[in-house]
Amino acid sequence: MKAARGSVVSKKGTPWGTIIAVVAIVALAAAVITYYMIASAPKRDQAGREEAAASFAPTASDPDPSKRIPGVVTATYTGSVHVLPTERVAYDKTPPFGGPHDQTWATCTGIVYPNAVRTENMVHALEHGAVWIAYNPQQISGDALNLLSVRAKDKPFTMLSPYPGLDKPISLQSWGHQLKLDSADDPRIDEFIAALRSNPNGVYPEVGASCDAVPGSFDPDNPPPFDPSKPGPDAKPMDYKGSTAAQGEQGAPSAGMPTAPVSAPASAPASGAPSQ
Structure with missing residues (x-):
């Protein structure tokens, strides 16, 4: 009887299911945070570049x-x-x-x-x-x-x-x-x-x-x-x-738009340069 009661107490004292669930949740949270840090790194880095260029x-x-x-x-x-x-x-x-x-x-x-x-x-x-x-x-x-x-x-x-x-x-x-x-x-x-x-x-x-x-x-x-x-x-x-x-x-024809606008580049075309 004492051995049986001891066995029951021992089983009740170790909540393995809860421990496993907590470990899984912590691991998942760590994975999510790691993924977020990696995925968001380019945007965070870009924010820093834009701040540096703000002047x-x-x-x-x-x-x-x-x-x-x-x-x-x-x-x-x-x-x-x-x-x-x-x-x-x-x-x-x-x-x-x-x-x-x-x-x-x-x-x-x-x-x-x-x-x-x-x-x-x-x-x-x-x-x-x-x-x-x-x-x-x-x-x-x-x-x-x-x-x-x-x-x-x-x-x-x-x-x-x-x-x-x-x-x-x-x-x-x-x-x-x-x-x-x-x-x-x-x-x-x-x-x-x-x-x-x-x-x-x-x-x-x-x-x-x-x-x-x-x-x-x-x-x-x-x-x-x-x-x-x-x-x-x-x-x-x-x-x-x-x-x-x-x-x-x-x-669509635009009322009042000039009929002969002219483009005036500041420099001569590059010789032999490909264009489209």
């Missing part, structure tokens, strides 16, 4: 802080020169950062495009104040691509896409501004974005314009593809006055 935000007294960023190239282009979806432009820069462009802008609401997109649509988004991060897909992948993606994903007035044949690993574009770089770690990426994305001080033509998708004209899930071939003799030159049927946004 490049535009102000009334410093309207274009990109002038303080080494390597930034600028040119002057007149906006509102539109071409049809079937037309190409013989751009003077690669990638271009101004000039005639498609009547419909590429969606630029923090889009990470997995494939290269038609250049004429991307240039129109620059006219609206977007920053376009382009990269050479043969040189940028893995962690470097993730570093670029976190700069663009879900960031208003920002877009990222591969650009086949790019002469540098990375190229940043805003209207009239370009910066080419070798590394996704370069702090000038965040400085360029801080200085020029949605800059309200007249550094791009259409302040206040939308970056949203244009239903029926541009599908961000199935955008018009990049054409890697050299523009033919029918391509529109940089001083093109615009196609009559394409002078409104998305091709």
